[in-house]
Amino acid sequence: MEAVAAGAIGDGMEIVVFPWLAFGHMLPFLELSKRVAARGHTVSFVSTPRNLARLPPVPPHLSARIRFVSLPLPRVDGLSEGAESTADVPPGKDELLKKAMDGLAAPFTAFLADAAAGGRRPDWIVNDFCHHWLPSIAAEHKVPCALFQIVLAGMVAYMGPRWANNKSPRMALEDFAVPPEWFSVSSTIVYNPHEAGWLAGCFQPNASGVSDIERLWQINEQCHVAIYRSCEEIEPGMFALLANLFQKPSIPVGTLPPSHELVDDGEIIRSDILQWLDGQPPKSVIYVALGSEAPLSAEILQELALGLELAGVRFMWALRRPDNTNTDVDGHNVLPNGFEERTRHCGLVSTRWVPQVKVLGHGAVGAFLTHCGWGSTLESFMFGLPLVMLPFVVDQPLVARTMVERGIGIEVAREEGAGSFGRDGVAAAVRRVMAEEEGKVFASKAEKLREALADLGRQERYIDDLVDNLRRYKDATYN
Template identity: 65%
Template sequence: MAAAADGAGAGGLEVVVFPWLAFGHMIPFLELSKRLAARGHAVAFVSTPRNLARLPPVPAHLSARIRFVALPLPAVEGLPEGAEATSDLPPDKVELLKKAMDGLAGPLASLLADAVAAGRRPDWIILDFCHHWVPPIADQHKVPCAALLFFHAASMAFIGPRWANDAHPRTKPEDFTVPPKWIPFPSTTVFLHHEARRMLADNFGENASGRSDTDRLWDVFERCRLTIHRSCRELEPGMFTLLSELLRKPAVPAGILLPGATDDRDEDDWQSSSGGVLRWLDDQPPKSVVYVALGSEAPLTLENIHELALGLELAGVRFLWALRRPADTNNKQELLPAGFEERTRARGLVCTGWVPQVKVLAHGATAAFLTHCGWGSTIESFAFGLPLVMLPFLTDTPMIARAMAERGIGVQVARDESDGSFDKHGVAEAVRRVMVDGQGKEVFATNAKKLKELVVDEGRQEQYIHELEEHLRRYKEARSSTSTS
């Protein structure tokens, strides 16, 4: 970690950051790294070789303070060769990636031991939700840990710490359709029955990695000195006080950590992999296109894709669709309904390659975002004041969708409450409400613009980084005074 140490400067912190192997996590971790480096701190950014090669470049004036540390990913049976991020995998293989990542415990321990032996003990390790094995290693070297969490803060309160779940067990789906007993105020961040079944299975159930996501998260909650959240008080008032009480340690908002459009990978990458989607957008009228992207892990079926396609066709609007092949299909199967692309060619583009999402959302032709409501995608929509058509599937996304609907910035696609299914008519109706229907369209657009003005304020966001920096410094100073007394 010599390069990082050299860039620290007098009084600067030395921080190791270690995100989960998903670009929706790595990019915001990199954004935090840049903001810390801009304040004179040194950062060692840890990931696997292929992931580091795919990150956007760091601005030249920060490069002396950010060092990239590659830890080769161990082979795991069933994990395709070269797969180092969730975007390289179908959703059913992601748990194997967690198993492979767990195999980095030894290399990380060696990295820390070498740094300590050379007199460069890091001040902090900032880790992700699934790195339950990092704090015990850090403890051996007297390095404190903080968790940077990229989930809706309200969903973290809904999951709750281990002690609260032990006091008020939730063992069946019905338990997740009502607010937990440890949330002391009225809450709509609960699940419908079909969402609760998936929540229980996906988050609390065992998986191929050998450990449930919730067990990992609970260990991280308990072993870290503080938790850091990609959110802000303007978005989630009162939530950080509640989380601090529940977790019995500071829950610190870091702001929305929005990367610039120039950070959305490089020009050659999007031109070669997405067929020039930005050039297609250049040819569309202003504020005329709905951008459709449901993330890399939404459990879409072929039937879901067909209903979504037919719904877009029925809606009659221009669209750009970033479409990922579902895990249960093979490369010979046609993804789209027969004749769909021919019928919609004059007003729609379907891209099965990589799409530069931030650039698309920033484009003047984009009028709305049909999204799964992942927190990262939702935050990116705030930056450009875009109203939302919402089709949530996993984890915290149903809560986020309801919270955004309450703010009046979009509508959810109608779902069957028993099984979560949707059809083309529900898709078309939701898209038309946001894109076409006069007064309603204006209300959604106005509310989205107001939210942008509230949240996307660089001075306010820098204040959040300053407050986080103060928390990190305060602990460092307390530790130093204790060690020298």
Template identity: 65%
Template sequence: MEIEAAAADSGASELEVVVFPWLAFGHMIPYLELSKRLAARGNAVSFVSTPRNLARLPPVPVQLSAHLRFVPLPLPAMEGLPEGAESTADVLPDKMGLLKKAMDGLAEPFAAFLADAVAAGRRPDWIILDFCHHWVLLLPIADQHKVPCALFQILHAAIAAFLGPQWANAAHPRMEPEDFTVPPKWIPFPCTTFFLRHEAQWVASAFHANASGVSDMDRLWHIWERCRLTIHRSCEELEPQMFSLLSDLFRRPAIPAGILLPAVPDDHDEDHINSRSGCVSRPKVLRWLDDQPPNSVIYVALGSEAPLTLQNIHELALGLELAGVRFHWALRKPAGTSTGNDDELLPAGFEERTRLRGLVCTGWVPQVKALAHGATGAFLTDCGWGSTIESFAFGLPLVMLPFIIDTPMIARAMAKRGIGVEVARDDSDGSFERDGLAVAVRRVMVEDEGKLFATNAKKLKELVVDEGRQEQYIHELEDHLRRNKDV
């Protein structure tokens, strides 16, 4: 359904909502999708971020301009961060703690913005914030003006259940990585919500303070204990039983917002993004796909947060070569590499050997359009929740190569649904080899088993990508926000 057509005149007065995501595009984009849907229903939405991040967001439909405004708050300079760094895309992985510390410096300007809004007669009905904004509730910026807060979690809901509230962790302490290799005792039903040994170090580190001086879990626990409700980018069809469990665990409503599937961008949107990225032109990518047979290409993209090394890239490249299938690879240069020449990212001679059946793009790629293209038959992904959701829209089977955060859990959940296979990894360190990657790609793209994966992926599309049902989730969320803003 077009966003412009989603507006509903319920006769109720509009909500005033402030939306404030973490400084990562994997967070800002779904926060923007939620903002657009609320604005399309006649509510006033203020989207808060830093100036450079706002300039890099895709444009919104002009019909929403009266209801959706963007509020820039300059990010304080932080020693150790590159000049002009305002998002996770601008910093190395080991600087994330400093970026969080810099964002903590937005407390004073955000408080001033909120005070000005109240003074102008626009006191927000809600602040929808992210996992790292504990200071909105602790200082207390929101309470000073009697504005309730909701936490919008852009990860799949199962990770919240796995992390659990502070009281559950106190009752069942988890201190070592091995403690995270089994589902927690507070999940009462069979699930894939656990980490393998080589994956568990990330989640264990979330319980320890980083360079910001505060652990990610302390940030989350402060918000979970003080916000009025939680909102999740998911739905009952994908995660049955999970929202009632979360409501019980965190002792506040857990509301699914639906999958917030982005629309396939039109040419104007892509020209806007491309003109700011200075990257690969859209026509080159799509023209190449136009020349390939239907369902013959595997689209390869490992997101913006996967900690890829040059060795990972080389094994992936050689695995694609061994698989012998057509591929379109959106290759992101690993953060911190000294490689100045894009050719040096790939094994010697790889592009020449595969040029008749493969395309490697090291700049911006219109991912949704690439997934939507008729030549695309499967998706090799790190299973970031946003990319996984995008794959649902087109019924694509998956080859899964997860790395951090919730991606391993998502990969296991999708494998359980029978829509793809995970690349084999070494149990001790999580490394993968070209042979294992080639096997996984051929299972999905070449062997008869791939037909079953494709059939199951299309069934999942029919179940989840129901415009009426997804719009109903937004309607129910809006209704909940209206009924509970003054409680």
């Protein structure tokens, strides 16, 4: 994809979007870009060369309105050659990726200056959580900024603004495992003690030199509006709370389903995964996927496998190689000896890419065992699937508790101390959702949520409201 300068087409707004270097961020930013472009506005999508080359293609009717701006990523000691996204680095190295991304401040400044000098000053810059240096650059050119949060909106409220944390500081690890006093929406949506370390770590400086919370606070304090990949149907009352906490408009944009995967790709021969599902009874299979970046170990995969075997239900498992194993080790090789042979009559394990949306939408799939990444969870809503939840880090624990509160699934039981889980807990959770009477209740509530979100007119109005707000606040900010 060729680097180009920002430029308006017609009478629409010119909007620059700049996501964090993770595909879980870039893809929602691209979906938002497509929906904004479809309304007659021009979007300049900023990222690094390798990331832009790996994005899915833009529909032809939008190609003139979505332009790709390529900024080469500076080299940083400790990052391997060609590492441009979190998918390219081992666990713990994303801090160095943030340090490298901070080096994009100068080339982004040059890009913005060139656009302004050419009479093509953007109307808005939509940026991510980690660009703490960007709003001040935008302000020099009198361009307003919007922060787009692609995580559960409730996690942003749980983290809280600077003033709330200063008023009620969280010092010890256990302070992060109770709802903060300003989090008025629920007393059960909370990090458990074994999960709180991740959140506490966000408040500490890292290898990039800036803590994650400091990045987020600086951006939230300087941006003019905040945008959330969520909606009132999923998180009722949350956006009023966020507007009050951060003292700025907090705008939901709906679920942004991945439209590129919903289009018939014209494949002549269906994949072996879909062919296998074709041969299974309706709603009989639980789809198992723990995302691309959840911290997995061989022990976790072993217990999960043995739990699926004990549950005795049909399963389709998108298996990823565990962390901290030799790169030559295939995911299949970390499974218990004989597991695939013993479960061949009822299960399929794939270590190749899986068309997740198509699998979730297949009639044979009746539930989803998930790490509760927000993107995967939103995809499950499209098909009304009940959930078996095994969260790890980031917003995943809060997503799980939110879904438990909504009654659409259950978590795999974990020990209170270390947070470990075993095969028996996996089997019990899977049976409750897939084989016991209680599963019908979960499925019914998941279907009701699907029906609420299936109102495409309502979802489109969220985007219309965003565009209206961007027009309104653009005119009020620098004019």
